[in-house]
Amino acid sequence: MLQFGFCVMSLGCASVSGSFSFQIHHRFSDQVKTVLGSHGLPEMGTLEYYETLVHRDRGRRLTSNNNQTTVSFAQGNSTQEISFLHYANVTVGTPAQWFLVALDTGSDLFWLPCNCKSSCIRSMETDQGERIKLNIYDPTISTSSSKVPCNSTLCALRNRCVSPLSDCPYRIRYLSPGSRSTGVLVDDVIHMRTEEGEPRDARITFGCSESQVGLFEKTAVNGIMGLAIANIAVPNMLAKAGVASNSFSMCFGLKGKGTISFGDKGSSDQLETPLSGTLSPPFYDVTITEFKVGSVTVETEFTAIFDSGTAVTWLIEPYYTAVTTNYHLQVADRRLPARVKSPFEFCYIITSATDEEKIPSISFEMQGGATYNVFSPVLVFDTSDGGQVYCLAVLKEVTAGFNIIGQNFMTNYRIVHDRERMILGWKESDCNDKNGFTGPTASANPPSLPPTPSPRARSPSTRLNPLAASSLLILCFFSFICL
Incomplete structure (x- = not known):
């Protein structure tokens, strides 16, 4: 989702090594339908499927060296796509709380639904009829959370502050008509780990989104992770925290399968x-x-x-x-x-x-x-x-x-x-990943799902x-x- 404009100051950056990886799946892929259900979803590969995608595009419109240590989110390397964006299972705060966060190379700020009322989408339903509750970030519950004050160098909207110690506000407008997120900036911990299970946590600045309107009122957006160029985007903040190099890769294979790796600088033969x-x-x-x-x-x-x-x-x-x-x-x-x-x-x-x-x-x-x-x-x-x-x-x-x-x-x-x-x-890559697929459930922590189904046999024609x-x-x- 390409971002039209945002109102936050940039962070500095540093160059470090290390990488994070996790698997991504399309909302309409067979793997995700197994978890979230297929009620109301188009069959992948049909004309109905692609017409919906083009309609979403029109509404949304803009807004490694292999010796590196691979690191993933705390819940593992899996993601899933909901509605029109690919999501990762991200855990934030103390105690850690999971969120299905959209991965977006067209916007910069990472924000989570926070202190919002009717504007937040709070649940989704599986094929089995189970209603899954989506988490809402609450800075008063997380002991590692802190507000960003208006006198901070990170605060771009100081002219809207009542006093230097007021909470710093932010506002992001997207190119989709009327779509925006507004709230305040906060600091908290995002939980990462190596493939060996060693914790790699990072303290980052993100938006506590108190209002999401427009496109976000119609789709299950449980937060957006900005991956664009600006310094406040997540890749730069992970680099600044010394967790990963300021680089990442995204890989998209067939049938909704893919991966994303933070810190991945590619290979010598790319x-x-x-x-x-x-x-x-x-x-x-x-x-x-x-x-x-x-x-x-x-x-x-x-x-x-x-x-x-x-x-x-x-x-x-x-x-x-x-x-x-x-x-x-x-x-x-x-x-x-x-x-x-x-x-x-x-x-x-x-x-x-x-x-x-x-x-x-x-x-x-x-x-x-x-x-x-x-x-x-x-x-x-x-x-x-x-x-x-x-x-x-x-x-x-x-x-x-x-x-x-x-x-x-x-x-x-x-x-x-x-x-x-x-x-x-x-x-060129088939985007394979050795780790399994993980998704949300009604429990506090999203457990591992059954293994990803084997790809269907393809006809000799690929194009x-x-x-x-x-x-x-x-x-x-x-x-x-x-x-």
Whole structure:
């Protein structure tokens, strides 16, 4: 969720070693449905599934060296996605309390629901009908919590303070209309551990969110962990505390499986490009010097944001037309009629003559010369008459004014966000993780869930397989196509 603006001062940073890792799962993945239930959720890979994700994108719009010690959150390395963001099971405070916190590379401040009334979402229901209570952070209960006063160098809204010793307020506005979080800043402990179980706690500053409105009134947001560039983001605070290097990676595989690792600076054989640093506030934006669609190479230069919270890829003009037109001119299959409802403009009917090897590929050449190959630029949907269509999963951006590389173009990569070297790295990965999946229950501490189900057998086609083509962070409902 890209953040429109926030009102907190930045923290300093330091360079240290160490890494945290945990597994991430999409809200609509089979693994998460096993835990949270599937009532009202779209079937993964259907048109209803992707239409819901695109709708969410439109509403949300912007806001290692392998010898490092791997560290995870205290409850383990697992996460799960709720509604439209990926969540980690994070424990904070003394005594420790768990929260399902959204992982967001498009915002900076980490905030938890706190001292809120009707604006907080407090529960969710499992398939078994069990109502799970979500925790609300209470600084009066945590013995390690302390308020950030208005005379602190961290307080940016001093002009709104009654006195120098008043609680420092904060306010974050997101690009989704009317979506914001407001409250006060607090300090407390976030609990981490090594893979061997050794505690690695860090004292951090975060928002005690007393009000969440707009988008947060409709989805089960139990807090947001900002992962963007600013110093107040969690990666920098972990580095400042000496717990992990100021870098992290996110990996997204097929069927909602993935990992995130704090302190991960990538590997020596990864490809990489410098962050452009052309946007304010800063994001993980890179410079693309040319792109190739099928056999056609287009030499042009533009910047694009890699945003893990956006479902599909959005391009502004003239880049949208350049990509989609060159793609369309090289497709032999019949285009889906314009009368058919679809969020994507370029969709094609799959027949017995469809040859996946002839479907155009897409790649980008980044500043510095490294090539970024998109594994699956298409999404495949079943039609109401029993057929299938495939769509180029790129949408035209007309409001934000910048290009966004969405999650569908990141599938099968481990993306490294190295904030010390200011580079974006990538390496092909199946995103496997040896640790199990953990989720919330009605008990005080979330226990381990059953092992993650084995992946379903895939057809020989990977680019035309609905599961293989799907993106982890795509979160929209789709209606079936009617031909």
